[in-house]
Each structure stands twice: as C-alpha cells, then as structure tokens.
Amino acid sequence: MAPAxxxxxxxxxxxxNSARSIMAEALLNATGQGxxxxxxxxxxxxxxxxxLALDLLRRERLPTDGLRSxxxxxxxxxxxxxLDVVITLCDQAAGEACPAWPGGPVSAHWGLPDPAAVEGSxxxxxxxxxxxxxxxxxxxxxxxxxxxxxxxRSSLTARLAEIGRTEPRGT
Numbered sequence: 001m002a003p004a005x006x007x008x009x010x011x012x013x014x015x016x017n018s019a020r021s022i023m024a025e026a027l028l029n030a031t032g033q034g035x036x037x038x039x040x041x042x043x044x045x046x047x048x049x050x051x052l053a054l055d056l057l058r059r060e061r062l063p064t065d066g067l068r069s070x071x072x073x074x075x076x077x078x079x080x081x082x083l084d085v086v087i088t089l090c091d092q093a094a095g096e097a098c099p100a101w102p103g104g105p106v107s108a109h110w111g112l113p114d115p116a117a118v119e120g121s122x123x124x125x126x127x128x129x130x131x132x133x134x135x136x137x138x139x140x141x142x143x144x145x146x147x148x149x150x151x152x153r154s155s156l157t158a159r160l161a162e163i164g165r166t167e168p169r170g171t
Contacts, residue, residue: 008148010038010085011105013098017042017069018050019116019129020089024136026062031144039081041072043098050116052129060133073099085160089136090114106153108160110139139163 010028012021021040028038046069057064074080076099083105086098091111098107112135115128142163151159 006149007034008036008084009081009105010036010087010143011072011075011083011101012038012040013042013072013086013088014040014090014114015043016046016116017072018046018048019053019114020112020132020136022049022053022067022069023057023129023133024087024089024140026057026064026067027060027133027137028140028143030062031140033144035148036144037081039075039083041070041075043072045069045071052115052125056126056129056133075099076101085156087160087164106157106160108157108164110164112136139166142166 012024012028014021017040021042025038025040028036032038048069049064049067054064054067057067075083080102082103083101084103086101086105086107088107088109089112091109112132113128115125115132118125118128143160146156146159148156
C-alpha cells in the first residue's frame with residue numbers, strides 16, 4: 001500500500017478576513033483534491049463574513065458552513081495546524097508584521113483588490129466580488145496543478161510568486 005500523500009496546509013490572509021481570504025479558503029478546500037487544506041485569517045478581522053462573499057460562494061455551490069472571520073493569532077497558537085504556505089491577498093496585510101508561524105511556512109503575496117471596498121449599486125458590488133472570485137479561482141487552479149511533493153522550498157517560493165503575478169483574465 002502506498003503511503004498517504006502529504007496534505008499541504010495553506011493560510012490565506014487579509015486584514016479583515018471577510019471576503020478575499022474567505023473565498024480563497026472555501027474554493028481551495030473544495031478543489032484541493034485532498035492534497036491541499038485551506039484556512040483564512042486576518043490581522044484585524046471584521047468578525048463576520050461579508051454577505052456578498054457568502055452569497056457568491058453559495059451560488060458557486062461551495063460549502064459555507066464553518067466559514068468565519070478570525071484573527072491570525074489563532075494560527076500561531078499552540079495546537080494550531082502546521083502551516084506549509086501563507087499567502088497574503090491584500091497589500092495592507094502583506095506590509096504588516098505577521099506572527100511567527102510555527103514551522104516557518106513558505107510565504108507569498110497575491111495582491112487582489114478588496115471587493116468589499118467597492119461603492120456603488122448592488123450590481124456593481126456583485127460584479128466586483130465576481131471579478132475577484134474569478135481571479136482567485138484562476139490562481140488556485142494554477143496552484144492545484146503544481147507538483148507540490150516535487151518542489152523544494154526555493155522552487156515553491158518562486159512558483160507562488162509567479163502565480164501572484166498572474167494577469168487577470170478579463171472582467
């Protein structure tokens with residue numbers, strides 16, 4: 001019997017942990033093929049998931065049970081899951097001093113606009129969430145296609161940085 005493949009734990013960070021990081025967590029958990037497990041957190045969590053993020057995830061038929069806005073300190077505490085990869089999705093979180101993550105995970109920055117900051121009509125806000133969701137899905141599609149068990153730390157860091165520079169696919 002072949003040994004079980006290692007599960008790679010990925011933490012997505014945003015300041016508020018209410019939209020981008022939540023969408024990334026839900027999508028990667030649904031598409032990670034048992035090889036990737038996602039979590040999300042924020043440096044200053046809003047305390048609730050943005051309703052338009054939840055609505056979009058439900059429309060995409062992704063599970064939303066258990067999604068919550070949480071502080072990144074939860075993942076630096078004793079007993080927290082060992083993190084292999086930490087990805088910031090907003091520029092503000094990328095510039096903040098992160099906690100010391102146990103195990104020294106690989107880190108990357110995939111800057112994306114905050115759909116929760118868009119002002120305008122309900123339709124404009126929904127379009128903003130949909131654009132960011134598509135960009136997250138595009139980048140996670142690349143991530144899930146990587147041969148993670150074959151990549152050393154340096155190669156993984158480089159590949160994650162490349163993914164973060166991926167150009168958006170239209171609107």
